[in-house]
Amino acid sequence: MTVAKIKSVIVEDEKAAREVLKNYLSKYCPQIEVIGEAKDIKEAVPLLHELRPQLVFLDVEMPFGNAFDVLEACKDLRFETIFVTAFSEYSLKALNQSAAYYLLKPISIEELIVAVNKVQQQIANHEIFDRNKIIVENFRETHPEKKQVILPTLEGFEVVKMEDIVRLRGNGNFTDIYLSNGSRKMVCRFLKHFSEILPYPFMRVHKSHIINVNFVKSYNKGGFVTLFDDTEIEISATYKEEFLKKFR
Numbered sequence: 300m301t302v303a304k305i306k307s308v309i310v311e312d313e314k315a316a317r318e319v320l321k322n323y324l325s326k327y328c329p330q331i332e333v334i335g336e337a338k339d340i341k342e343a344v345p346l347l348h349e350l351r352p353q354l355v356f357l358d359v360e361m362p363f364g365n366a367f368d369v370l371e372a373c374k375d376l377r378f379e380t381i382f383v384t385a386f387s388e389y390s391l392k393a394l395n396q397s398a399a400y401y402l403l404k405p406i407s408i409e410e411l412i413v414a415v416n417k418v419q420q421q422i423a424n425h426e427i428f429d430r431n432k433i434i435v436e437n438f439r440e441t442h443p444e445k446k447q448v449i450l451p452t453l454e455g456f457e458v459v460k461m462e463d464i465v466r467l468r469g470n471g472n473f474t475d476i477y478l479s480n481g482s483r484k485m486v487c488r489f490l491k492h493f494s495e496i497l498p499y500p501f502m503r504v505h506k507s508h509i510i511n512v513n514f515v516k517s518y519n520k521g522g523f524v525t526l527f528d529d530t531e532i533e534i535s536a537t538y539k540e541e542f543l544k545k546f547r
Contacts, residue, residue, distance in 0.1 A: 304332035305419060307354040310343045310369065311336075311383065312361045320356060320383070320406065327408055328415045340364035344372045352378055354418055359384035367438040370431045379418045380431055395496040397434040398449035398456065433458060443498040444513075450476065450486045457484060464501070465526060467493050467509040479514070481528070504542055505535045512545055 307324075311317045317336055324331045335350050337343035339362045347355065347369075357380050359366045366382060382401035384390055394401045400414045430449065437446045444462040459478060468475045469490035476484045494503045500512040510524065510532055517525045522534050524542075534542055 305330055305354050305415075305422060306334050306350070306352045307331050307356065308335040308337065308343075308347060308350060308352045309333060309356045310338075310361070310366075311356070311358040312338050314338070316358075316383075316404070323406065323408055323411055324415075327412055330419055331415060338362075340369050340372070343369050347373050347376060347378070351376060353422060354379045354381065356381050356383055358382075359387070359390050367435055370435045374432060374435065377429065378431070379421060380434075381414050381418065392496055392498075393434065393438050395492070396446060396448050397430055397437055398451055399430060399434055444500065448497070450484055451488065452484060452486055459484075461497065461501075462511075462513075464497075465511055465514045465528060466530065466532065467497075467501075469507040477528075477530075502538070502542060502545070504538045505533055506537075508532050512542075515546075518543075518546070 309317050309320055311320065317338075321333055324333060331354070334352060335346050337346045341363055355378050357366045357369060359382055370380070380399065382394055382399060383404060383406065384401055385404045391401070400417060402410055402414060433447050433449055440446050444460075446461050447458050448461055448464075450457045450459060459476075463479045465477045465479055467477070467490060470485070472487075472489065474486045474488055474490050474493060476486055478484070490507065490509065493501075494509055497509065501509055502512055503509050504524065510526065514526045514528070515524055516527050519525070522539065523531045524534055525531050
């Protein structure tokens with residue numbers, strides 16, 4: 300049985316970079332069919348509306364606008380996105396918070412194959428999830444606690460606001476996330492992942508714990524903090540001084 304190819308568009312301002320990516324896709328990702336190219340937002344928006352691809356390889360920084368402007372202008376469309384970006388801590392944090400697929404320049408063939416395979420699985424399983432909408436909302440939101448984070452769970456994905464997260468606990472290859480409504484989510488990420496993407500008021504206080512300091516009720520000099528849900532969390536010596544600084 301012939302498997303339908305994933306109709307894809309490349310949006311990248313450098314011609315050489317477009318050619319490299321097309322060559323890699325042709326050689327290593329035969330499930331991809333490139334049906335169009337654009338060099339900037341002015342070309343990309345009408346092209347995406349005309350072709351309605353399943354997948355877009357989207358450069359983050361371009362003339363006349365960036366990737367987030369493209370997504371904003373195409374919010375009526377549904378497609379998966381693989382971002383292609385030079386290193387930018389701000390951009391990567393926004394993408395990681397939204398569980399987005401991205402490739403760092405210069406593109407690694409191995410990482411390209413992994414990203415394409417993940418998207419192919421999403422499409423094959425009909426896992427329609429409007430990640431693009433979350434990415435745009437997070438990028439536009441100026442208050443960190445109001446941003447949303449996409450949590451990859453064993454069943455799929457869940458979206459929660461950062462302000463609703465009370466604490467996170469490392470659980471082997473997983474992280475348990477405790478929310479203000481009393482529920483717990485088991486997420487398929489190491490705790491280290493969240494220590495890198497969650498902004499203050501989240502603080503690492505122990506090798507196994509991250510807390511939202513907005514939920515702190517009291518601190519015991521013995522080295523424990525009590526949260527509003529009456530959970531006691533140990534503050535390890537490594538993080539104690541940084542934690543106490545926030546309350547001076």
